[in-house]
Amino acid sequence: MTELQIIQNILEGNSSKFKLLVEKYQNMVFRTTMGFVHNKEDAEDLTQDVFIRAFQSLKTFNGDAEFSTWLYRISVNTSINHLNKIKNRGLLHFAEEILQNLFNRASDDKNPQQQLEQTERDNAIRKAIDALPEKQRTAFILSKYDDLTQKEIAAIMQSTEGSVEQLLQRAKTNLQKKLSPIVGKY
Amino acid sequence: MKTEHYIDELINKEKNTEFNPYLSTRIMAQIENPMRKPVNRWQTIAVAASFVLAIA
Numbered sequence: 001m002t003e004l005q006i007i008q009n010i011l012e013g014n015s016s017k018f019k020l021l022v023e024k025y026q027n028m029v030f031r032t033t034m035g036f037v038h039n040k041e042d043a044e045d046l047t048q049d050v051f052i053r054a055f056q057s058l059k060t061f062n063g064d065a066e067f068s069t070w071l072y073r074i075s076v077n078t079s080i081n082h083l084n085k086i087k088n089r090g091l092l093h094f095a096e097e098i099l100q101n102l103f104n105r106a107s108d109d110k111n112p113q114q115q116l117e118q119t120e121r122d123n124a125i126r127k128a129i130d131a132l133p134e135k136q137r138t139a140f141i142l143s144k145y146d147d148l149t150q151k152e153i154a155a156i157m158q159s160t161e162g163s164v165e166q167l168l169q170r171a172k173t174n175l176q177k178k179l180s181p182i183v184g185k186y
Numbered sequence: 187m188k189t190e191h192y193i194d195e196l197i198n199k200e201k202n203t204e205f206n207p208y209l210s211t212r213i214m215a216q217i218e219n220p221m222r223k224p225v226n227r228w229q230t231i232a233v234a235a236s237f238v239l240a241i242a
Contacts, residue, residue: 026205
């Protein structure tokens with residue numbers, strides 16, 4: 001059964017067939033959302049939201065692009081909307097970071113000094129990625145977390161390969177600028 | 187170069203994070219029973235954070 005046949009089947013009312021698409025693409029969606037939120041539980045929640053949105057708007061998928069391209073777009077939009085929504089939840093995020101660090105440290109075999117350095121370095125990198133302008137961040141995540149080519153990223157972002165190349169170059173420069181003084185400390 | 191190495195290291199760690207094996211089941215349950223209210227994770231975090239702060 002091809003992907004288009006599965007989609008047709010779902011649209012005819014056989015919603016259980018959607019599981020085939022979920023199983024095929026959950027890893028891809030999870031990785032993308034992970035790039036935006038850097039947290040397993042949030043990425044799982046977002047993966048669920050992405051598939052629910054995809055299911056609800058499946059009738060708008062016209063087959064012009066690959067299904068994966070269409071799903072990537074939903075993943076990116078859902079992740080960005082989520083981040084905009086939680087901007088004002090700084091305190092909860094801070095609490096979550098502390099909890100995560102506590103659990104991470106307990107399961108790590110590095111000494112406390114090394115653990116502290118790595119946690120601080122990882123947090124600085126996450127913050128630098130999150131601070132990138134939206135388009136740079138999207139291109140960077142699709143390139144690094146999903147290993148997509150510039151052509152594939154251009155299709156998802158409905159842009160050209162040239163502008164994706166520029167976005168990736170700027171993202172790299174911005175990250176280097178922001179992180180070199182911090183990472184150099186360790 | 188060192189910076190790039192650390193960035194790649196973190197990304198690889200995050201990329202290799204394994205998700206809950208029942209994720210697809212959870213998604214399908216939500217799709218087939220949309221009236222089921224998803225758990226608000228922020229409530230769980232708030233409770234856990236207050237618990238940790240209380241014993242710290």
